[in-house]
Amino acid sequence: MAVLRAFKAIRPTENLAMKVAALPYDVMNTEEARIIGEKNELSFIHVDKAQIDFEKGIDQYSTKVYEKARENLYGMIEKGILVKDNKKNLYIYRQVMDGRVQTGIVGCTAIDDYINGVIKKHEFTLASKEKDRINHVDYCNSNTGPIFLTYRTNNRINEIVEKETENKPVYDFVSEDGISHIVWIIDKEETIEEIQMLFKKINALYIADGHHRAASAVKVGLKRRAQNPEFTGEEEFNFFLSVLFPDKDLAIMDYNRVIKDLNGMTIGQLVNNIKGNFEVEEVTEEVPYRPQKRHQFGMYVEGKWYKLTAKKGTFNELDPVLSLDVSILQNNLLKPILKIGDPREDNRIEFIGGIRGLKELERRVNTDMKIAFSMYPTTVQDLMGVADSNNVMPPKSTWFEPKLRSGLFIHELK
Structure with a gap:
């Protein structure tokens, strides 16, 4: 039974979404990120790789880098570049690359589902990389990059998504690499509840991309639980930002x-x-x-x-x-x-x-x-088969495209 939770997204204003949206922090090195950041002061890369705002040679794992990430994130909120929705919604995120379409539902998934194996993994994580994102999430008090999840296609979920995408999107832009990004808001309570009930009937979600982000989000949630022994399980830190795609939409590259x-x-x-x-x-x-x-x-x-x-x-x-x-x-x-x-x-x-x-x-x-x-290329079915057997793939087995952009949705933990 998979838990999917609506949340109040912090997200860019419509006219700035294209400038804010950035590739994930882990697909570029610091110098590549620095070039992007110098060209675009609104790029979310200033949050996800805040070392670019210091002189070259800065220790990217130093406390002041994480403090700068927090400063940059909340500075964008204070300036009105990012705005928090006033109610809990689900969202739809569609990407189009070379004519291929993948459409996912944006919401929050449960750290307990990760712990108990409903959210399945297919890669080992490295402690050093986990520590970096743990600090980043903790200092920013937010999940700033979504976890890329997949599930076995459900026809009713597809029908709901198809109907919702007939509405006017809140974002519709093409990024510099030619990929289209289109976002809709699902704000009707009855639609949100039906989607949540449908996911409760799904036995497994699979991490396609973002193992370190997922592991780090879970560890921050557990840390917050330890700091708040009276926690109820409903606090935002018990959930992490995810985009859930049906397996039929996904393709893995070599x-x-x-x-x-x-x-x-x-x-x-x-x-x-x-x-x-x-x-x-x-x-x-x-x-x-x-x-x-x-x-x-x-x-x-x-x-x-x-x-x-x-x-x-x-x-x-x-x-x-x-x-x-x-x-x-x-x-x-x-x-x-x-x-x-x-x-x-x-x-x-x-x-x-x-x-x-x-x-x-x-x-x-x-x-x-x-x-x-x-x-x-490895297939999505290969990935699911390995995860279902409670094994892991060898390193660098899968390369998903297109990559989910950071900065379009932020999930605050407080």
Whole structure:
């Protein structure tokens, strides 16, 4: 039974939404964020990565950075850039990218659902990254970036959303990357209640993107409970900001790999070693090579593309984790041959989101890396299967596009 709660969103005025909305804090580094912030003083990146408002070299985890984030957030409220709704609503957030539409419901989900497994995870989190967002949420007293959740499609929810989107939206703009962002308010009590009842019949929600934000929001909620032993469970800190999309709307892009060296091998030695677990075929047409189905991989090295096809015995289709292409590549090539043990820790490997294109793999290999692997995308069904089995995916298994913008909805915890 999933809990979905209406809330009083703090959000931009209609004429400023496009300038406020910003990409999530974790898809850019500080210098990339600094460039955005210098061009746009209203960008929400000044809240989510407040270190950009200090001199270069500032410790991004210092107390004064979190204090600056709070100052920037409440400064935007004081100036009327952000305004808090006067009643609790649900919202609809639609994004259109290259003609593909994804439409989600914005509300708050329960920290208890995260704790008891109704909200399912498919990734490990790092304590250092959690600590950063815990401090950010705590100092700002708000969830400033939504968690990207998905659920198995429900026809009645779809019908309600379709009807609500016939109304005039409160935001309708195209961001600098060509993605459309459209928002509607659901303010009728009977509609909100029906949606909430429908979600109570849903057994599981799945984190698509935002594992660190979710874990941090939950830990702040638990911290507030400890500070308020008489809590009732209805306080805002018991809930965190989420956007819930039906699985039919979502698409996962490839998440590719580039590696700095060949572990001391020549290209001939490498190919011979790979042939133990993969069929290897040089590709001369339709390059860069994009895998066309599961268990196929592209490999680019020394100016040539190869198609790798995993042999039987290298994977287990009955195992939701071992059947993943990211597992097959890691367990049968990256670890035993290139000696990439833990991809989370090894600085010889980097990951390139599919949004950057395969030409980016060629560019990196031709400049600062040595070899690249193009992947067939993981599916939403793969993600759900892993989460349902209470397992986690290997690192960097999924790349969702489009990314949810921060700053369009803020959930205050007090």
